[in-house]
Amino acid sequence: MTALTPPEDVIARVDTVLAEYLEGLAGRLGGISPAAAELIEPIRRFTARGKRIRALVTWWGFELAGGDARKHPGIARAATSVELLHAAALIHDDIIDDSDTRRGRPAIHAAYRADHRERGWQGDPELYGVGAGIIAGDLCLSLSEEIYTASGLDRIADPEAVRRHDDFRRDVMVGQFLDIRLQAAAVDAAEIADRAHEVLTYKSAKYSVEQPLLLGAALGAADAGLFTLLSEFGLPLGRAFQLRDDELGVFGDPSITGKPSGDDLRQGKKTVLVGNTLTRLDERTCAWFADRLGAADLSDSEIERMKDLMRSTGALAAFEAEIDVEMARAHAALDRLAEFGLSSADRAVLADYAMRLTRRTA
Amino acid sequence: MTALTPPEDVIARVDTVLAEYLEGLAGRLGGISPAAAELIEPIRRFTARGKRIRALVTWWGFELAGGDARKHPGIARAATSVELLHAAALIHDDIIDDSDTRRGRPAIHAAYRADHRERGWQGDPELYGVGAGIIAGDLCLSLSEEIYTASGLDRIADPEAVRRHDDFRRDVMVGQFLDIRLQAAAVDAAEIADRAHEVLTYKSAKYSVEQPLLLGAALGAADAGLFTLLSEFGLPLGRAFQLRDDELGVFGDPSITGKPSGDDLRQGKKTVLVGNTLTRLDERTCAWFADRLGAADLSDSEIERMKDLMRSTGALAAFEAEIDVEMARAHAALDRLAEFGLSSADRAVLADYAMRLTRRTA
Structure with a gap:
């Protein structure tokens, strides 16, 4: 068994992979429509912080089983995938619990609701916030699958x-x-x-x-x-x-x-x-x-x-x-x-x- | 290229795979808690009907490329996976659009909301309906991934x-x-x-x-x-x-x-x-x-x-x-x-x- 990677190194690696991935995605979505990028920015802010417990534990499980993270850098993607699943769970959880704050900042649906109000848009800001929040969570679930598959692990x-x-x-x-x-x-x-x-x-x-x-x-x-x-x-x-x-x-x-x-x-x-x-x-x-x-x-x-x-x-x-x-x-x-x-x-x-x-x- | 499978045969095959899959799942969830089965029954009812457009098109795409569905029965799972993704999209769509009916029956969140009211439970029936509906859609997304991976296609x-x-x-x-x-x-x-x-x-x-x-x-x-x-x-x-x-x-x-x-x-x-x-x-x-x-x-x-x-x-x-x-x-x-x-x-x-x-x- 190789030595376990220190927590701060795992977290830094996951943060980097996540940031690069979301940046690439924003580019792809911008190709569909400029408005599509509005879906990525709240996810980027939301996922920028976190204790990364599940990513860390995934990484260590790999190493405890004898996996060498230096030889298999794809483990960083697998670990990031776990964090994106968690982001989806939290985003939807905040809607389910009708909770407007997360980690001391507005929950995603609350941010979309505020955005709707500030722009003076049509329809119910509450419904728009819930709708956009559901979609943002669904997208995180999808991205979690994408990046997991892209890990390329044997x-x-x-x-x-x-x-x-x-x-x-x-x-x-x-x-x-x-x-x-x-x-x-x-x-x-x-x-x-x-x-x-x-x-x-x-x-x-x-x-x-x-x-x-x-x-x-x-x-x-x-x-x-x-x-x-x-x-x-x-x-x-x-x-x-x-x-x-x-x-x-x-x-x-x-x-x-x-x-x-x-x-x-x-x-x-x-x-x-x-x-x-x-x-x-x-x-x-x-x-x-x-x-x-x-x-x-x-x-x-x-x-x-x-x-x-x-x-x-x-x-x-x-x-x-x-x-x-x-x-x-x-x-x-x-x-x-x-x-x-x-x-x-x-x-x-x-x-x-x-x-x-x-x-x-x- | 082999002949395209007739639509009614594809639909029958997808219906069977879906029913078997959800039945197996209900058994597994029942092992966690009897209450967990309440999550499957509405999904079973919701997915029992549908035009299966996307499943059919997936199946035909496989055959048009030269795939032989008789030699690769896993295509039925891949096609069913597409229907489960669609079920997730519809379940969440009905919440997002605040629409209480789907295919002439209550939308899933509306069914959960009615269930809450009928049982005289605590809290807001509206919030419970939305919450349970979000989770049911998330589960369909997950199941879509599960059954896609389980197709075993080369x-x-x-x-x-x-x-x-x-x-x-x-x-x-x-x-x-x-x-x-x-x-x-x-x-x-x-x-x-x-x-x-x-x-x-x-x-x-x-x-x-x-x-x-x-x-x-x-x-x-x-x-x-x-x-x-x-x-x-x-x-x-x-x-x-x-x-x-x-x-x-x-x-x-x-x-x-x-x-x-x-x-x-x-x-x-x-x-x-x-x-x-x-x-x-x-x-x-x-x-x-x-x-x-x-x-x-x-x-x-x-x-x-x-x-x-x-x-x-x-x-x-x-x-x-x-x-x-x-x-x-x-x-x-x-x-x-x-x-x-x-x-x-x-x-x-x-x-x-x-x-x-x-x-x-x-």
Whole structure:
């Protein structure tokens, strides 16, 4: 196994490939019509920033399977493809959640809506924003496929890689559907944690870490044993990542998360943490919590009471313990990866990254 | 060149592949969560019907290039993939156009919205319908990629096929964007016909006929000369198809089109026909037409006046002549296809299909 490429080098490479690709595309679309370029600029701005978690993990999966990124520069395109899929998911997610900001800037549909208003165009700015945002997301999905195919990696048609790629892009959509369905449906308090675990697994844990890791590994020609081990590392790490995110959605410091305190409670999200709390409450308090969760007139003192109940029932402590268990699983898998030739330096790279993904101030 | 497979046989084969594929998928998603199957059933219903124009054209492109569908049954999957891309485009299109019906039944987002209301779920049924519809369309896009890759056709990784596939799925999205932008923007009357031609070319003519034909041909290993000739047949046929559709959107018989008389005028669509009419009007009448086009309180008598203006200015006759020119071009290309071994029987199959695609009662 070659040494893992440092995160900053992967990110720089992906940023370059993405910028070059979108520039080439803007030229091609400009050939169709000058107005077509208006479709690229918002995508360029939107994708210019990001943590590149999935690209990094794809790249490392390739290297962990023995792939040499210097000999196979196409891995940069495959990793960029994963980021474009993610951009599509985020662009559509913001429409689905009716959320106007992303990373502290206007969401794409909100930018198109504002553009419509500023130009004093005809028709409903809201509908135009949603429409253009849907198309921008669809285009990112398409571009993701284009650049993946263009990677030219040897094993792209390998049945294992095909299956991993299919699962990756399909399961996130299924997880997204399970999420909006869970948020909309009437669900018994006792069932919320189970359903929320399903959403967390498919919409986030698999999609953010396990699946891109396995996709990269398949492109690097991993053997069956390595896939198992990478799942044993990636799935619990992905779970811990999303569980921490759920915790920060309630207890996070607004100055760090960029979201108001208790934001997930205001939005009424049925998360694992909420599910765990509800099952620990007496009937009357449970009914109050469920009734006020996401209420339009939810007060700050009610949010504080909800947080207190999370602490006092032991739900938060149990939740923290769940994160610890997942992280312990991920670290145990890292230890076993030594059998596959993982050097202690590379083990440190992965352990450090796992820590950064799941830290409290993320 | 082998004989072209009759349309009804292609359609039956695509219907079977699609049904089997979605059934298998429902099983896989059921393994994730029973609720996930709710994502498949609306897609199954939505895709169960359709004219399968693009699948048919893909299949014939393969055969025209010398591909033998009996020896390469994977062409059925490639053709089905094209229908799934089209399903995605239609599902998203209905959200973008805020249109609640499709083929006389509820659009997918409208069906999800009704489901939310009937179950008395939480949150906004409108937002849930749009969200679930976006996800259903995204899933169709993904499935289109899955089944295309699974076709196992020899030439799927051939640069020509890759390029044709990339153009096909990308350009329709660009065309869709140009369409909503044209409908929203303030556009000079003199410029409308040009912009509408762009939309017509990319959103419909290329996407409905030329590009699937060329994709099929690339999968069947066509040579450069055949591509040129197939473009010379497919692009004018696609243009004539969409021009006729625009005409039916104004002059179509509601009992046949299933849409109210003058529907495109009520919706205010800036089509080639509208553009041609505006440039033939005096300044005052042009201002009236442009102002009333798409007005919420547009009366039946105003619609009749608009139709009369289309006739009296000669715009409609010029439009009919444009369709005739496109059809003559398509037929001339058919004649030249004889040089590539097109039999007279196959020529008749294509000519008959071209006639059916562009007839006044479509």
